[in-house]
Amino acid sequence: MADVLYLDDLKVGDTFRTEAHALDVDQVTAFARQFDPQPFHLDDALARASIFEGLAASGWHTAAITMRLLVTSGPPLAGGMVGASVQVDWKAPTRPTDVLHVESDVVEVTPSRSRPDRGRVVLQSRTLNQHGVVVQAMTATLMVPRRPA
Amino acid sequence: MADVLYLDDLKVGDTFRTEAHALDVDQVTAFARQFDPQPFHLDDALARASIFEGLAASGWHTAAITMRLLVTSGPPLAGGMVGASVQVDWKAPTRPTDVLHVESDVVEVTPSRSRPDRGRVVLQSRTLNQHGVVVQAMTATLMVPRRPA
Numbered sequence: 573m574a575d576v577l578y579l580d581d582l583k584v585g586d587t588f589r590t591e592a593h594a595l596d597v598d599q600v601t602a603f604a605r606q607f608d609p610q611p612f613h614l615d616d617a618l619a620r621a622s623i624f625e626g627l628a629a630s631g632w633h634t635a636a637i638t639m640r641l642l643v644t645s646g647p648p649l650a651g652g653m654v655g656a657s658v659q660v661d662w663k664a665p666t667r668p669t670d671v672l673h674v675e676s677d678v679v680e681v682t683p684s685r686s687r688p689d690r691g692r693v694v695l696q697s698r699t700l701n702q703h704g705v706v707v708q709a710m711t712a713t714l715m716v717p718r719r720p721a
Numbered sequence: 722m723a724d725v726l727y728l729d730d731l732k733v734g735d736t737f738r739t740e741a742h743a744l745d746v747d748q749v750t751a752f753a754r755q756f757d758p759q760p761f762h763l764d765d766a767l768a769r770a771s772i773f774e775g776l777a778a779s780g781w782h783t784a785a786i787t788m789r790l791l792v793t794s795g796p797p798l799a800g801g802m803v804g805a806s807v808q809v810d811w812k813a814p815t816r817p818t819d820v821l822h823v824e825s826d827v828v829e830v831t832p833s834r835s836r837p838d839r840g841r842v843v844l845q846s847r848t849l850n851q852h853g854v855v856v857q858a859m860t861a862t863l864m865v866p867r868r869p870a
Contacts, residue, residue: 640755
């Protein structure tokens with residue numbers, strides 16, 4: 573774990589890689605029951621007959637795991653990881669056997685004009701499985717404090 | 722619950738409104754412990770000293786509840802609610818006392834050129850609390866089957 577990073581510590585091209593998270597059927601179906609109760613996230617036989625051709629995690633589950641990985645082993649941003657907006661593309665199904673990790677690049681660092689104590693960082697994150705397949709691509713706009721004078 | 726809706730049944734301007742979901746502190750902290758373990762989602766005293774000025778649900782929790790409401794009482798799409806990509810803006814904090822519902826508009830309906838059995842629907846959804854405040858705005862691109870001939 574590095575020291576916390578302020579806006580002043582970040583630059584375009586900085587990269588980060590998280591630890592890994594192993595999924596299983598129980599996690600996939602527990603999340604789906606609570607937040608996305610559709611057959612292809614709940615039942616293997618029904619999922620095989622669906623567009624997913626097999627049990628698949630909810631895209632929101634993939635997104636939530638991505639957040640957990642970024643918070644626990646991604647860039648240690650001062651003030652935490654606080655997003656204002658995000659674009660998420662689900663590129664391939666996340667499977668119950670997947671082991672996911674996240675790779676991120678800083679693509680924009682912009683001090684605020686109106687708020688001298690903070691700025692905006694745009695972080696592009698790819699969530700990959702153990703085969704190197706990108707299951708999710710995400711672009712997040714984060715609020716990051718400046719280093720106190 | 723209406724009959725299922727195929728691409729052919731949807732047109733720009735169609736609107737949908739879901740039922741409501743009541744949050745509480747246990748839901749907020751349980752989600753945060755699992756997917757977004759940051760102080761302002763876990764501890765009221767620490768949250769009061771944060772940018773959120775009080776305990777706030779993870780934005781991913783708001784997104785997941787939005788999905789649950791859309792799946793269980795939103796547009797009953799044939800084939801289910803299958804998103805390819807989504808843009809999410811978190812407009813205001815979601816609080817543990819909030820009662821959320823979702824209002825959606827169809828803004829685009831496009832038959833696929835390469836796949837005659839399906840098309841793309843763009844759905845704009847606003848997640849509102851009991852005071853009518855929009856806590857999240859989301860634009861989702863969904864895959865929807867055409868009515869079988």
